[in-house]
Amino acid sequence: MASGLLLVLSAPSGCGKTTIVRKVMATLPGLVFSVSHTTRPARAGEVDGVQYHFVDEAAFLQIRDQQPSGFLEWARVHGNLYGTGVETVRQLQQTGCDVILDIDVQGAAQVRERVPAVSVFIAPPSMQELERRLRGRGTEEGAILKKRLDNAAKEIAAAGKYQYLIVNDRLDEAVETFRSIIIAERSRQRRTLSGQPVQLACSNRH
Ligand code: ADP
Ligand code: 5GP
Numbered sequence: 001m002a003s004g005l006l007l008v009l010s011a012p013s014g015c016g017k018t019t020i021v022r023k024v025m026a027t028l029p030g031l032v033f034s035v036s037h038t039t040r041p042a043r044a045g046e047v048d049g050v051q052y053h054f055v056d057e058a059a060f061l062q063i064r065d066q067q068p069s070g071f072l073e074w075a076r077v078h079g080n081l082y083g084t085g086v087e088t089v090r091q092l093q094q095t096g097c098d099v100i101l102d103i104d105v106q107g108a109a110q111v112r113e114r115v116p117a118v119s120v121f122i123a124p125p126s127m128q129e130l131e132r133r134l135r136g137r138g139t140e141e142g143a144i145l146k147k148r149l150d151n152a153a154k155e156i157a158a159a160g161k162y163q164y165l166i167v168n169d170r171l172d173e174a175v176e177t178f179r180s181i182i183i184a185e186r187s188r189q190r191r192t193l194s195g196q197p198v199q200l201a202c203s204n205r206h
Contacts (some may be wrong), residue, residue: 014134
């Protein structure tokens with residue numbers, strides 16, 4: 001059965017991850033975004049079921065405690081809970097599309113331990129530029145903005161655990177790099193659902 005790649009993407013908030021993913025998805029077919037659950041309140045313009053499944057803490061914990069397993073990974077990030085549904089990922093992978101998980105460094109570590117995945121970290125060119133972008137986006141301010149900036153330094157410290165690093169300085173270059181990573185990973189040995197390479201039936205003998 002067809003099984004897409006699992007693409008784990010992490011970046012400190014405000015690095016440009018959403019922008020890069022949107023641009024790559026608009027030009028490269030065969031990609032699908034896994035919609036996470038979160039207890040964070042929806043921002044203006046966000047729609048339940050599109051950016052996230054917005055749930056309260058009780059509902060989140062109920063999914064987390066489902067047996068055999070509700071979430072492939074989950075974590076508390078900037079004070080809110082976020083999690084990736086096991087079934088969500090399984091069903092998306094079975095369509096043969098490559099599945100993008102936009103998750104934090106704690107969640108990425110859990111995924112790497114549990115399933116085969118391609119991991120990509122997006123870093124800002126500098127902390128000053130990160131702050132400028134986050135302020136420019138205008139979705140957080142005050143203590144919440146400060147919390148996201150404080151967290152960024154810790155997240156960047158985990159970048160070395162990822163297979164690929166993209167520094168999002170010039171947006172067009174970062175988009176091209178992410179596209180190239182996906183194309184290269186698609187060209188590796190084809191895999192089965194279990195993550196094992198497909199056994200090719202035919203080999204020529206001389
Ligand atoms: P994230 O999803 O990582 O939190 P966003 O994609 O929302 O970040 O980007 C944060 C802000 O930075 C947005 O206003 C976006 O337009 C801007 N941005 C993204 N990439 C770049 C770049 N390479 N140069 C300048 N601004 C950028
Ligand atoms: P935001 O609130 O800005 O949408 O996301 C904040 C952070 O939570 C980002 O670093 C994002 O990658 C992370 N995040 C989003 N969904 C998940 C998830 O399902 N699991 C984990 N561990 N982190 C997530």
